Amino acid sequence: MQSLGIDVLLKGSNFSRLLQGLYVALEISFVSVTISILLGLIVGVLMTLKNPILCFILKIYLEVVRIIPQMVLLFVVYFGTTRVFGMDLLAETSAIIVFVFWGVAEMGDLVRGAIKSIPTIQFESAYALGMNKFQVYVYIILPQTLRRLIPLSINLITRMIKTTSLVVMVGIVEVLKVAQQIIEANRTTSPNAAFGVFGVVFIMYFLICWPISRLSIYLEKRWA
Amino acid sequence: MDKDILVSYIPLYKNALLLTLKIGWQGIGLSMIIGLAGAAVLHFKVKVIKNIVGIYVELFRNTPLLVQLFFIYFALPKIGVNISAEICGMLGIGLLGGAYMIETFRSGLETIPVMQSESALSLGLDKRQTFLYVILPQAFSAVVPGLTANIIFLLKETSVFSTISLMDLMFTAKDLIGMYAKTIECLFLLVVFYFIMILPVSIIGMIVERKTRYAEFGD
Amino acid sequence: GCTTTKADSSNKKTVYRTLKEIKKSGKINIGVFSDKSPFGYVDKNGKYAGYDVYFANRIAKDLGVDANFVSVEAANRIEYLQTGKVDIILANFTVTKERAEEVDFALPYMNVALGVVSPSNKVIKKLDQIGAKDEVIVISGTTAETYLTKNYPKIKLQKYDAYAEAKTAFENKNGVAWANDNTEVIAFAKENKGYTVGISSLGDNDTIAPAVTKGNKTLLKWLNDETKALGKESFFHKNYEKTLVDTYGADYEEILVVEGGKVK
Amino acid sequence: MKELLKVKHLHKKFGENVVLNDIDLVVNKGEVVVVIGPSGCGKSTFLRCLNGLEKVQGGVVTVDGLPVEPDKKSIIKLRQKIGMVFQSYELFPHLSVIDNLILAPTKVQKRNKEEVIREAIELLEKVNLVEKKDFFARQLSGGQKQRVAIVRALLMHPDILLFDEVTAALDPEMVHEVLQTMLNLAKSGSTMIIVTHEMNFARAIADRILFFDKGEIVEQTDDVKAFFEKPKTKRAQRFLSTFSYS
Amino acid sequence: MKELLKVKHLHKKFGENVVLNDIDLVVNKGEVVVVIGPSGCGKSTFLRCLNGLEKVQGGVVTVDGLPVEPDKKSIIKLRQKIGMVFQSYELFPHLSVIDNLILAPTKVQKRNKEEVIREAIELLEKVNLVEKKDFFARQLSGGQKQRVAIVRALLMHPDILLFDEVTAALDPEMVHEVLQTMLNLAKSGSTMIIVTHEMNFARAIADRILFFDKGEIVEQTDDVKAFFEKPKTKRAQRFLSTFSYS
């Protein structure tokens, strides 16, 4: 076995393209994660309200998101909206819509679980102080759930970052696709490049996701 | 949508479903074993091994399955270890899943009050018995929702099996679209088969959660 | 499927852009592969290159517009055209009956024939040598896959997403043979000792052609005229010499290139 | 004497289970009413109904002439007239002591923040906790938490205070601190309804005793001393006897 | 009289914080020792050390002549000689009452299952709980749970029983049930060490009183009556005074 092909990354702009691909993946996941967390908080609160119709709808929503593969959602949002409504969404927008659709459901469920773990007495003592529902959630319940949410949502975030590799299906070139491109472009000159390039991608993902999971451990300890 | 096409594709999807289920569930089984063992190691704070488990979790949780599979399947033979694609798929799911399961089980174990293990210890149970008869069964009920979510996530992760030539559902769909250009039919069938695969897990998860809820709270 | 026609009839506006609209916009969207060297790939400077891309650039030049390349996958080529998100697909698109129902193919610009390569100590010379348990490696979305699936449904195929993985798998002895475009297998046997091309030409000669959205008559006609016109200046031979000769050698030039849209 | 709280024909069921059965009560301004009775007899539920935390199946509760109706908008205003302190877990763990105290006055009553802080600190001084004002709940002992909870309720200037077994989770010496605080409140003329299992304390603080059993008021008397020496009903006699051991 | 439990120069620190400072104690067979003292003085920690749930920094505890050492294998055997009942959460919620009871005798002592069940039912009868044998913990009241916990400890045939504020989380009438059970045990000659805040009960059951403060035994006496009427130390006087209200 000759070189593991890491040298192909040094050719031309290959490495910076790989970084660019990573940036694309991170950009999409960052935007999606941020929106998902914000909307997920709202949906999570809605899930705990004792409205049977709302609960049922949200439950169905969660199951749908869990069952339908993200790739299908990407096709539906990117190509389907054009077919049916004649809209022309940007690929990035479609990707973010799909990830948010997914993220909000999962986040909402985490928020629901976290809110459920807050003792009822907390709600009641807030009500007893004359607060209305909105005030109770904003000042009392949500601040307390945030701490419990951290480790769980970090898991979701790293999963979202890793799932962004699907966006090639709508023509977005992210880090794994760039890796494929580099490997293919050098398939004759550097037949083993796949090992080196994938190795570097492996490390890149790790370097991005690992600090996030460290952060969660840190926050968990600090707020415990 | 063309009915004949749907009907003619169904056998292919059925095979893919069976393969996905077979490898998926073997992998999930493996991941649960790893998860339990790892969580036990963390629970008992076993020296050194505890750190290894920690590194393993971080490494597998923070990198994509696609790349993990690539190395298991293609790099190992280069150093003389040959494993079939199916075993490789199972290992991939098992190792990735194991990392997630450890975290899930660990957080489940942490919800059990220390008092429970102390009262078991003071009855003369040893650490192993305490873990097995007292802590684990209780942690299980706390773990079920997370476990369900993990299982669904792992079943869906089988979609990266295309890298190692396993014809799972996702690959079958993509492949058929590439060959015969019937996008809508193929995606429709994909959703139907995912539904068949995942809905029972969701439902069983809910039932098990209800059945195992021993704790004082809940409805 | 029926949805396409429904979408077409329910929206007054057609999904595709006519030749005029393309010219007016000053930009043409062309779907190419970005990881299928040497047909469509991205070179070390981040520029699209390859046989398909060379042609695509010429199309843009002759239209007097800029080329905007979109990286497509085997599984979404059709969808891109049917939603008008690209104007032309130039992604090693083999003409088949099924695909022709969904998109309109222009005149071809290349031939494909299939070949099968196998280890020299166990050369496969005929497909019936392949046992019931043996597996043949193919790349998903290629002509070899389509052909074998259709004509030899009994042969077990081991499908990979990408060239690198198929090649590594073959080297790791995961299959008894590898079926691909014959140029590919010949090039592979040339570079790697211990492999022989047992079958160098299999089945009918298929062609590769540009595709446009179904019904986009103006663009289709322009493309056909363009292909014919380019034939006069031996454009595709030049293209071959620029992009493929390094990989396949000069021997295959006549077999592969389709000049002026006329298959010999 | 002003009638502050009035309960008429109060009925409360959980499903088929009748928990409060036709309760009538009038509490005047400045009165201290102590509710005692066996576990599960409905004491907590009774207090929660007064505060609109439970829906009732019949009867009315009025505070200062206004009806307590859980689902109406008016409940928000009414609850400000009623302070309630629970058995446990009542401080908000994500806020410091001072933030726990000023949250409701500033956000609900929209009072001036500086002024509320000044008053909060005055009250904290009275319960000897001023130096803990920036602590979080988890850094306080149980008795300290309960005193903060009482101050929190007081800061809303309620007309009436409800206490539900506020010392049940505390150690004896902390019980003492908290009960002392309540005794001081009683002396300063606050109107209170107190549920407790501390018979010595009940005897010391009560102007009136309500003895509950199975959702009904079985005995009610202003003669507190006589009640503890010899209650009129058999049920109350049996209940009081459980506090001595043979 | 047989010396069953012996504590010599016991020292226990949490970090820098000295929690038990040079404790000496001898408990004879059949004796009932009651430990009282202010919160945080180290009572629970003391019991936990006797049972090997805490590592100690100095001194020895022996039960029946055998040393209690938390990390040794022998601790498993020793713990079977010591039954312990905690304040709360002590039943295993995933097991029925009967399974809670037989778990340790069958798994740890490997006794015959039928025989253990027979004995368990006999003991359940004594505490009036035999009809609850297939219930889960959540279906029992607090007092019932504690009685089951006591039966569970008894089923191991321990030489000595430790009780750590077993009634602190209970309602008065349930407290009564549980304490009555303990009184019966005392009468039948069991050796017990009891931590409690129920002074009336302590007075009724104790053969000996230990008064703890700040990790030390401040007062120790066999004259229980005299202690409660007029303790010798100032500290104990102050402590006992908190149980009355002005």
Ligand SMILES: Nc1ncnc2c1ncn2[C@@H]1O[C@H](COP(=O)(O)OP(=O)(O)OP(=O)(O)O)[C@@H](O)[C@H]1O
């Ligand atoms: N949310 C509820 N749903 C159903 N039943 C309830 C609910 N809350 C209370 N109960 C029942 O109502 C009755 C009265 O309960 P409540 O808590 O008011 O008693 P209590 O007098 O405060 O008892 P304790 O002294 O133990 O606090 C009990 O039988 C109880 O089981």
Ligand SMILES: Nc1ncnc2c1ncn2[C@@H]1O[C@H](COP(=O)(O)OP(=O)(O)OP(=O)(O)O)[C@@H](O)[C@H]1O
């Ligand atoms: N795990 C621990 N880590 C650090 N300090 C501890 C720990 N457990 C107890 N302590 C401290 O040791 C001291 C004695 O605690 P212990 O629980 O024995 O008191 P106690 O007498 O049982 O009090 P109470 O009557 O409130 O139960 C306290 O100051 C407590 O803060």
Ligand SMILES: [Mg+2]
């Ligand atoms: Mg109550």
Ligand SMILES: [Mg+2]
């Ligand atoms: Mg204690």
